[in-house]
Amino acid sequence: MLRKLEGTVASWYKGMPHLPENFRKWLADNIWWLVLIGVILSLFVVIPTFGVLLFGGAVLTSVYGAQSAYNGGVFVWALFALMFVVADLVLSALAIAPLKTYRKLGWSLLFLVVLLNVLSTVLTFVANFSFGGLLSGLIGAAIGGYFLFEIRSYFGVVAARPVQPAAPAEAKKP
Numbered sequence: 001m002l003r004k005l006e007g008t009v010a011s012w013y014k015g016m017p018h019l020p021e022n023f024r025k026w027l028a029d030n031i032w033w034l035v036l037i038g039v040i041l042s043l044f045v046v047i048p049t050f051g052v053l054l055f056g057g058a059v060l061t062s063v064y065g066a067q068s069a070y071n072g073g074v075f076v077w078a079l080f081a082l083m084f085v086v087a088d089l090v091l092s093a094l095a096i097a098p099l100k101t102y103r104k105l106g107w108s109l110l111f112l113v114v115l116l117n118v119l120s121t122v123l124t125f126v127a128n129f130s131f132g133g134l135l136s137g138l139i140g141a142a143i144g145g146y147f148l149f150e151i152r153s154y155f156g157v158v159a160a161r162p163v164q165p166a167a168p169a170e171a172k173k174p
Helices: 002-013 021-064 066-071 074-100 104-128 131-150
Strands: none
Touching: 002 104, 002 131, 021 074, 021 104, 021 131, 074 104, 104 131
């Protein structure tokens, strides 16, 4: 299913103007450390946010009671959004090693990150009815997808080493 979706999205970007070849090569060569920087910066967001949410949940529970704190919606949606960020972080971290060796798996994991961001954007819109958030999220995913599909050709399936046939056994002499 992912390959079919990948083919569909690739057809959307097919008619777009392409980046210069030397920039696409540079991006393909360096995408792994760009993702690594993104993972490290995301950790600086996720860890404090998790702490703030736990503290906020404790305060809401102590002031308004457990039922009110968790049914308030804001707390639940914030945890939901944090789960998307953590999933994004994990998939990105898993993509680093395959990207370094130009394996398709690394590119596919980044494609999943883009799809996850689109899903997160749509669900956030459903929760908040923020048209600005929806528009900016979809534009960001489209730009990220554009750069991702520009380097797609560098991340093909690694061909297996050719197996050398064994030396023919010498015929036994009677």
